[in-house]
Amino acid sequence: MLEIKNLHAGVDGKEILKGISLTINPGELHAIMGRNGSGKSTLANVITGRDQYDVTSGSVTYNGVDLLDMPPEDRALAGIFMSFQYPVVIPGVNNTYFLRTSLNAKLKHQGLNEINAADFMRLIREKLKLVNMDEKYLSRAVNDGFSGGEKKRNEILQMLTLEPALSILDETDSGLDIDALKIVAEGVNNFRNSERSFLAITHYQRLLEYMKPDRIHVLIDGKIVKSGDMTLAHELEEKGYSWLES
Amino acid sequence: MTQFKKQFEALLDYWPHEGSGLRSVRNTAFGRFKELGLPTKKWEEWQFTDFSDLKKSDFQLSWVDDLPNLPKEIPGRIPNTHLIFMINGHYQSQLSGLPEGLTVSTGLDHFNANPDEYNVNGNPFIALNTSMMNSGVSVAIENNAVIEKPIQVIYLMTDFSAPLMNHPRFNFDIGTNAEATIIEHYIGKSPTPHFVNSVSKIRVRENGIFSHIRLLETDGHGTYTATTKYQLNRDAQLNVTALASGGKLFRHDIELSFEGAGAEARLDGLSLTEKAQHHDQHVVVDHGNDACESHQLFKYILSDKASGVFNGKVVVREHTKQTNADQSNKNLLLSPKALMNANPQLEIYAEDVKCAHGSTTGQIDSEALFYLRSRGISKQKAIELIIGGFAKEIIDSVQNSDVKSYIDDKVTTWLESTMHHG
Ligand SMILES: Nc1ncnc2c1ncn2[C@@H]1O[C@H](COP(=O)(O)OP(=O)(O)OP(=O)(O)O)[C@@H](O)[C@H]1O
Ligand SMILES: [Mg+2]
Numbered sequence: 213m214l215e216i217k218n219l220h221a222g223v224d225g226k227e228i229l230k231g232i233s234l235t236i237n238p239g240e241l242h243a244i245m246g247r248n249g250s251g252k253s254t255l256a257n258v259i260t261g262r263d264q265y266d267v268t269s270g271s272v273t274y275n276g277v278d279l280l281d282m283p284p285e286d287r288a289l290a291g292i293f294m295s296f297q298y299p300v301v302i303p304g305v306n307n308t309y310f311l312r313t314s315l316n317a318k319l320k321h322q323g324l325n326e327i328n329a330a331d332f333m334r335l336i337r338e339k340l341k342l343v344n345m346d347e348k349y350l351s352r353a354v355n356d357g358f359s360g361g362e363k364k365r366n367e368i369l370q371m372l373t374l375e376p377a378l379s380i381l382d383e384t385d386s387g388l389d390i391d392a393l394k395i396v397a398e399g400v401n402n403f404r405n406s407e408r409s410f411l412a413i414t415h416y417q418r419l420l421e422y423m424k425p426d427r428i429h430v431l432i433d434g435k436i437v438k439s440g441d442m443t444l445a446h447e448l449e450e451k452g453y454s455w456l457e458s
Numbered sequence: 459m460t461q462f463k464k465q466f467e468a469l470l471d472y473w474p475h476e477g478s479g480l481r482s483v484r485n486t487a488f489g490r491f492k493e494l495g496l497p498t499k500k501w502e503e504w505q506f507t508d509f510s511d512l513k514k515s516d517f518q519l520s521w522v523d524d525l526p527n528l529p530k531e532i533p534g535r536i537p538n539t540h541l542i543f544m545i546n547g548h549y550q551s552q553l554s555g556l557p558e559g560l561t562v563s564t565g566l567d568h569f570n571a572n573p574d575e576y577n578v579n580g581n582p583f584i585a586l587n588t589s590m591m592n593s594g595v596s597v598a599i600e601n602n603a604v605i606e607k608p609i610q611v612i613y614l615m616t617d618f619s620a621p622l623m624n625h626p627r628f629n630f631d632i633g634t635n636a637e638a639t640i641i642e643h644y645i646g647k648s649p650t651p652h653f654v655n656s657v658s659k660i661r662v663r664e665n666g667i668f669s670h671i672r673l674l675e676t677d678g679h680g681t682y683t684a685t686t687k688y689q690l691n692r693d694a695q696l697n698v699t700a701l702a703s704g705g706k707l708f709r710h711d712i713e714l715s716f717e718g719a720g721a722e723a724r725l726d727g728l729s730l731t732e733k734a735q736h737h738d739q740h741v742v743v744d745h746g747n748d749a750c751e752s753h754q755l756f757k758y759i760l761s762d763k764a765s766g767v768f769n770g771k772v773v774v775r776e777h778t779k780q781t782n783a784d785q786s787n788k789n790l791l792l793s794p795k796a797l798m799n800a801n802p803q804l805e806i807y808a809e810d811v812k813c814a815h816g817s818t819t820g821q822i823d824s825e826a827l828f829y830l831r832s833r834g835i836s837k838q839k840a841i842e843l844i845i846g847g848f849a850k851e852i853i854d855s856v857q858n859s860d861v862k863s864y865i866d867d868k869v870t871t872w873l874e875s876t877m878h879h880g
Contacts, residue, residue, distance in 0.1 A: 260832050261831075261832070262828050283831065284828060284832050285831045285833075285834050285835060288832055288833055288834035293833075294832055296829065299829070300823075300825045300826050300829040301826075302823075302826045302829065302830070302843070302844065302847055303848065304846065304847025304848060305846070310830070313835055313843070314833035314835050317833075317834040317836070318834050370833065374833065374834070
């Protein structure tokens with residue numbers, strides 16, 4: 213599904229990703245761990261098409277299609293989604309209207325009819341329950357006045373509504389309280405199936421315990437230095453990252 | 459200049475039987491205008507705006523002959539409002555069905571009853587207006603009257619073949635304990651240059667509640683200069699929402715003075731400019747009495763090679779107490795060639811004050827843009843959403859739902875057309 217080969221990328225001539233290779237197959241959930249500043253969010257942003265990062269070499273393909281020349285909206289329409297580490301506040305843009313606009317963009321892209329406001333409300337109420345979110349957040353501007361945890365839930369709400377094939381969760385667990393983390397992890401787990409893939413970036417073992425990743429990768433200074441299964445997560449929890457540094 | 463003089467003399471000839479009081483005010487005013495001249499870039503409060511086109515132009519005053527056929531449908535009509543309609547400066551009294559509790563009079567009646575209101579202190583445009591005032595109305599809301607529906611005053615410039623000018627004069631007097639909404643609505647629909655130089659004086663008397671909606675809608679052929687003076691008596695409440703869209707040049711001087719304690723004013727403005735349009739707004743809010751509140755929010759959206767000026771001043775006089783004043787100016791540049799000059803100022807001569815002011819100018823937030831696009835929304839639509847969100851705060855300041863949706867539509871239409879040609 214997603215294939216990254218020897219990816220080098222950076223910003224303003226400074227290299228951040230220094231040769232990343234990673235393959236995620238349909239139905240798999242991969243996790244990336246690594247120190248602050250190691251390049252995890254940069255990788256997520258390069259996959260989703262943030263244009264401030266320059267890719268200097270390597271490739272990223274999605275279902276065999278080169279992603280790197282595609283604008284971000286086309287990547288999204290192709291089924292890629294990122295739950296932002298820092299969701300953005302968009303003043304004056306109503307959360308419901310925003311979500312319906314993005315769902316309709318997807319429906320239109322698939323050649324389907326757009327969803328009207330009433331049907332959308334029915335749909336969104338169902339999804340709200342899954343992330344235990346109050347309806348009042350729908351009438352606010354996007355992420356406006358949301359607490360850290362509420363923003364993260366709003367990201368997952370969007371994921372559940374848009375039903376992407378590949379979801380990148382950039383520290384979705386950071387900022388969630390213990391109960392919320394459980395709810396969100398369950399929401400993601402119920403959403404998993406044999407076709408949907410995930411890349412979960414996290415600092416904490418707890419999320420991984422819930423999600424049971426197929427593969428865990430450790431990113432240090434822009435390179436994947438080690439990959440393994442859950443035992444690697446336990447090892448990191450115990451020993452930290454320094455034993456992996458050359 | 460000689461053109462203004464010619465037109466002034468023509469006006470005196472056209473109305474030979476005017477009362478001597480008005481005559482002498484006109485003469486004094488024109489004398490003052492001649493003495494001051496049009497503002498130049500050397501004048502501090504006028505330095506960013508170029509009036510040289512006015513000097514070269516050959517605007518003629520509008521006479522009754524210039525009255526075109528009435529349009530089948532009056533443009534800009536907002537549902538559920540009372541109408542006062544002027545076309546090329548000519549008052550269409552037959553169209554104006556008005557409720558009880560208010561009186562509408564034309565310029566001469568108002569002048570005869572309130573000659574003191576016509577002193578010619580101030581800037582050259584006030585003097586010019588006073589010398590040639592030829593249109594406008596005065597609306598007085600009686601004490602204790604509550605006018606439910608908004609009163610829409612449409613000042614339409616349309617359908618003329620030579621450059622036309624008008625100097626409308628408006629007076630809105632809101633009585634003690636009265637409540638009303640007036641929409642002062644300028645519409646310019648003509649490919650021929652025109653010049654509208656208005657002076658509006660608004661008094662809200664004790665405990666009165668007044669919403670003033672000021673709309674300007676035109677394309678790039680009109681020059682609009684305006685002075686709006688608000689005077690608030692004790693415990694009066696004023697809500698202003700101003701939308702200015704288009705105009706080759708728009709200069710608006712807003713002055714607000716608190717003449718009694720406990721009064722409150724909100725001033726919200728949204729300015730939409732594209733092509734080579736230029737908007738210049740100067741606001742002075744004068745806190746000369748205790749326990750008054752003023753809140754200002756002026757936003758500009760500038761596209762193409764448009765330019766904007768915002769100059770806001772809050773003055774808090776010595777010995778006043780419990781003043782609460784804030785002023786905010788936010789500007790969104792949609793093009794690298796658009797230009798904004800902002801200068802918010804506070805002049806505080808008292809101690810018991812709560813004041814804040816600030817100004818920001820920026821482009822579309824690239825993080826917000828990426829966020830929306832990462833959800834499958836096209837770049838164009840995402841930009842429209844962000845700009846619409848920027849404007850929303852001002853639109854939401856309007857309480858009347860018909861007026862609000864009218865303004866909302868205008869902003870959306872402007873946005874769509876600007877995004878498509880740009
Ligand atoms: N737009 C940018 N401009 C300049 N430097 C950047 C930019 N984006 C990332 N960097 C730098 O690249 C490095 C990697 O950043 P990135 O956000 O990818 O780290 P991360 O692994 O996600 O860290 P964290 O765990 O703290 O979220 C950091 O040193 C960061 O400062
Ligand atoms: Mg990060």
